[in-house]
Amino acid sequence: MELSAVTLDSEQQAFAARVRGFLTEHVTPEVLEHERVTGDGFNEQVHLALGERGWIMPTWPAERGGAGLDPVRARILELEMRRARTPDVTLGTTRAVAAAVRRYADPSVREDLLRGAAVGTVRFCLGYTEPDGGSDIAAAKVRAVRDGDEWVINGSKIFTTGAHNSQHTFLITRTDPELPKHKGLTMFLVPLNAPGVEIQAIRTFGGERTNVVYYGGVRVSDACRLGGVNEGWSVLRGPLNAEHGIHDDDGGHALTMGLGWLSAVELARALDVAAEWAVTPGPDGARPADDPYVRYRLGQVAIDLEAAVVTPGLMGRVKGSEALISGAAALTDLLGPAGVLSEGTPPAPGGGQVDFAHRFAQGTATYGGTVEVYRTMIAQHVLGLPRPAYPGAKVLVQRKR
Amino acid sequence: MTPDIFELRHTDFSLAEDELAVREAFREFFTEQCPANRVRASEPLGFDARLWRQAAELGAATMGLPESLGGDDAGLLLLVIVAEEAGAVLAPVPFAEHTAASRAVAQFAAGAAGAGPARARDALLSVAERPLTLMPQPVTALMSALAPAGAVARDVLALDGDELVLLHAQEPPPLMQNQGSTPLAQWAVREGVSRTVIASGGDAVTGYATACAEWRLLTAAALVGLTRAALGLAVDFSKSRETMGVPIGSLQGVAFPLVDVEIGVSGARNLVRKAAWLADNEPGEHPGLSEAAFAYAAQVATHGATTAAHMQGGLGFTVEADASLYFLRAKGWSVLGGDPARAVRAVGDALIARVLNK
Numbered sequence: 001m002e003l004s005a006v007t008l009d010s011e012q013q014a015f016a017a018r019v020r021g022f023l024t025e026h027v028t029p030e031v032l033e034h035e036r037v038t039g040d041g042f043n044e045q046v047h048l049a050l051g052e053r054g055w056i057m058p059t060w061p062a063e064r065g066g067a068g069l070d071p072v073r074a075r076i077l078e079l080e081m082r083r084a085r086t087p088d089v090t091l092g093t094t095r096a097v098a099a100a101v102r103r104y105a106d107p108s109v110r111e112d113l114l115r116g117a118a119v120g121t122v123r124f125c126l127g128y129t130e131p132d133g134g135s136d137i138a139a140a141k142v143r144a145v146r147d148g149d150e151w152v153i154n155g156s157k158i159f160t161t162g163a164h165n166s167q168h169t170f171l172i173t174r175t176d177p178e179l180p181k182h183k184g185l186t187m188f189l190v191p192l193n194a195p196g197v198e199i200q201a202i203r204t205f206g207g208e209r210t211n212v213v214y215y216g217g218v219r220v221s222d223a224c225r226l227g228g229v230n231e232g233w234s235v236l237r238g239p240l241n242a243e244h245g246i247h248d249d250d251g252g253h254a255l256t257m258g259l260g261w262l263s264a265v266e267l268a269r270a271l272d273v274a275a276e277w278a279v280t281p282g283p284d285g286a287r288p289a290d291d292p293y294v295r296y297r298l299g300q301v302a303i304d305l306e307a308a309v310v311t312p313g314l315m316g317r318v319k320g321s322e323a324l325i326s327g328a329a330a331l332t333d334l335l336g337p338a339g340v341l342s343e344g345t346p347p348a349p350g351g352g353q354v355d356f357a358h359r360f361a362q363g364t365a366t367y368g369g370t371v372e373v374y375r376t377m378i379a380q381h382v383l384g385l386p387r388p389a390y391p392g393a394k395v396l397v398q399r400k401r
Numbered sequence: 402m403t404p405d406i407f408e409l410r411h412t413d414f415s416l417a418e419d420e421l422a423v424r425e426a427f428r429e430f431f432t433e434q435c436p437a438n439r440v441r442a443s444e445p446l447g448f449d450a451r452l453w454r455q456a457a458e459l460g461a462a463t464m465g466l467p468e469s470l471g472g473d474d475a476g477l478l479l480l481v482i483v484a485e486e487a488g489a490v491l492a493p494v495p496f497a498e499h500t501a502a503s504r505a506v507a508q509f510a511a512g513a514a515g516a517g518p519a520r521a522r523d524a525l526l527s528v529a530e531r532p533l534t535l536m537p538q539p540v541t542a543l544m545s546a547l548a549p550a551g552a553v554a555r556d557v558l559a560l561d562g563d564e565l566v567l568l569h570a571q572e573p574p575p576l577m578q579n580q581g582s583t584p585l586a587q588w589a590v591r592e593g594v595s596r597t598v599i600a601s602g603g604d605a606v607t608g609y610a611t612a613c614a615e616w617r618l619l620t621a622a623a624l625v626g627l628t629r630a631a632l633g634l635a636v637d638f639s640k641s642r643e644t645m646g647v648p649i650g651s652l653q654g655v656a657f658p659l660v661d662v663e664i665g666v667s668g669a670r671n672l673v674r675k676a677a678w679l680a681d682n683e684p685g686e687h688p689g690l691s692e693a694a695f696a697y698a699a700q701v702a703t704h705g706a707t708t709a710a711h712m713q714g715g716l717g718f719t720v721e722a723d724a725s726l727y728f729l730r731a732k733g734w735s736v737l738g739g740d741p742a743r744a745v746r747a748v749g750d751a752l753i754a755r756v757l758n759k
Contacts, residue, residue: 083407319668372653
């Protein structure tokens, strides 16, 4: 085991200082306010400034538009960006798709796409979920039909977060409805400015903006196809595994941050705010923390936070989300009416962090695959329980109309 | 408590070669030597003297002691690894109590002449025959209190005011039969019981607090092992038991509750090991962490043992099912130091202290 604090040498310290300086300069209060109002998960100026320094793809070598950062520097960058609340949802989806682009994109377009992604002018989003679907991505029904050197795409996708920030969507389509479910799928990188693409905003009570994207006879060139026809599932697996926190190299996982960790960060912020509230004397001079009951409530949230941070792998993703959900609810209760004061309402403790955490928490149990999807994976891959026999597990079940 | 979540730390929970070797040695030993029938045979006392001697031959009774006292100077990380393996088979030996108590006593056994160090050295003389124990809650003027492992130990470490004392009796008091079949007994200063001060003032209070923190961590590790094994029984059952033509483990109504136990076990194990590692390497710098690990492990064990028994339906509720052994000890071990919710509040206390001292 090794849990020691990483001691930074003087060059690493200078790097951390540069990162912090950059973030102070670019992730301004205006940027944060814009993010609060829009829920965009993206700010173009910040994104392009990151790209200028090679920090969109920080571990890529400089000649490919990255910064050639070693794991320690890459981790410093991640932590500082998170600490500064850098809007980074579209950054995350761009990174997830880039690996598939490198491996599968047509050579005629590949280098431009990757270079654009690294400098920030090209962004990718994930076109997975469908309005009548859900977490069962392989049940995709959006159709792509070949027409000479082109493909014609029809259907709709929901929860395409960042579509309005992106140039391309990483789209999973059905190219052969007759084949077994996972075999009739093909991936495309669809330009979002193509005729027939329509993006509509959806807002969540967690403050995020996501989208529904309609594809009405969208024609794309065959060069937009990623990987073989009907081989889309294996193309998608890479980014999907990355989203699930599953990595090929064992060494990397210690330095990666999954959804569980992101949830823990929000819980830690809410807990800090509640702890500050608890030590602040009221009008009568008494502090909430003088009451052992308050310390007990804070203690339970702190325990779940500690547990969430150390719960490994697939289990950590569920624990992180559920610790945030239960913890944020408990802290809201603890603060009473002050706990539901909105962000930006002056007496809201910590600028409304607890109110935000309680709303934001709910989405973490769904996006990136619901906690039920993860429980299924844990049941089968960790506990070795038998797979359930569902009629639609291997074949596409079309509801009769 | 709740360290800076953005702090740059290694997060490598994989066990090193020596840590793995210790785990494998004790896993093999406990699995071979302590099947369920041996656990049953030890009831109601919950102590198997031969198993304790065998474990002592492997080093269990002394590994955490300094080399000068015949030990191996093992740190808490290795000790919690052993405790988890003992817990997984419900080994009827007081490893947690003995280890925490003997390490504290060892601190005051060295050097100076006098009654205290002499008694401390005596207590450590024949640990393979007679384990030590402690009162994991402070006692008031040594009025009668329930001591875990008190029915098999001749020496009990306790804090009496600001004095750290060893109570000693030639014969331990009688067993107080209990849900977890652990050797609980009532100790008091009475005829036949000697009371020797081995430390006083700040040293006593600190030494006792450390002993209690170590006991909580070791007990937490044992609870992790207990829950892990209880879960294993339920998983095996749910793979073979069928309903309506399918194994019940393929049903989400069975699988998901078992998954929730795994989520708890895997996190509690890492939390215990983290607290142990930090106590070994950064002592005193993480107040509240041993309480957090203990409280979480106790919650996980209570929930896990109930779930594991319940997923075996009526069979899990029968005394013939091994699940029952686990269920009864989950509470039987969790409450030996008092209400585990007090550890929750202690975590809150540490959090508030950190905020106030910022």
